[in-house]
Amino acid sequence: MKQTVSRSASMKRLAVALTSVLLLLAAFATHQANAAGVDFTAKAKAAGLSSAQSASLQENVDRYLAALGGTQVAPNVIDLGGRSTVFVAVPGEVHPRDLSNGTLADPCAGGGADPYYFCAYSGIDWTGTSIAMYTCKTYTIPYAGNGSWDNNQSAGTKARMYNPSGTLIYTTPGARSYDDVGSWSPVHTVRNC
Numbered sequence: 001m002k003q004t005v006s007r008s009a010s011m012k013r014l015a016v017a018l019t020s021v022l023l024l025l026a027a028f029a030t031h032q033a034n035a036a037g038v039d040f041t042a043k044a045k046a047a048g049l050s051s052a053q054s055a056s057l058q059e060n061v062d063r064y065l066a067a068l069g070g071t072q073v074a075p076n077v078i079d080l081g082g083r084s085t086v087f088v089a090v091p092g093e094v095h096p097r098d099l100s101n102g103t104l105a106d107p108c109a110g111g112g113a114d115p116y117y118f119c120a121y122s123g124i125d126w127t128g129t130s131i132a133m134y135t136c137k138t139y140t141i142p143y144a145g146n147g148s149w150d151n152n153q154s155a156g157t158k159a160r161m162y163n164p165s166g167t168l169i170y171t172t173p174g175a176r177s178y179d180d181v182g183s184w185s186p187v188h189t190v191r192n193c
Helices: 007-033 040-046 051-068
Strands: 071-074 077-079 084-087 117-123 127-133 138-140 146-152 160-162 168-171 177-183 189-191
Touching: 040 051, 040 071, 051 077
Parallel strands: none
Antiparallel strands: 071 077, 077 084, 084 127, 117 127, 117 146, 138 189, 146 177, 160 168, 160 189
C-alpha cells in the first residue's frame, strides 16, 4: 500500500531539517570562534564575575562573534584576525574590565583612543564595548543607537562611515577628532583611513 505524504508534512520535515542544519552551523561557528576549547565563562568567574555576569558576558561576546567573526581570546576580548580587537563591557558596567590577567591592553580604555587608533564605542562619552581599529581596513559596526568614536590616528587621517548599501554617509574631520554623542544606527561599516 502506497503511503502519501501531504505537502504540509513535507514542508514541516524540510523546516526541521533546515533548523537542524542551522543549529549545526551555529555550533561549528562557535567552535571555530573558540577553537582552543577554552572555557571563558570559568575564566570570567575566576576574574571575579558572578555566574550571572559571566553567562551574560558570554552571551554578548557570542553576539559580537556572530556579527563580526573573529576569535575569542579572553573572557571579554575578540581578536578580529590581528587587524582589530573588540573589548566587550561586562553587562551593566560602563567600561570593559581587564579580564585577560593583564595580557591584553585596551587601546580604547581611559576615555579615548591611544595614538594611531580609531575607536568605536557602543555608548556615549567613550563608554561600553569598544572596537580598536589600527590596521587600515573596513570594519563592521555592530552597534545601534547612540554611541561615540575617537579618531587618534596619524595627524589628518579621516575615517569614513557607510550605510548598509555602501553609500558614504559621513567623513570624520582629520585626526585628532572625536564625537562623544552620535548615532550608530545609520552606520554599517567604518573605513578608518
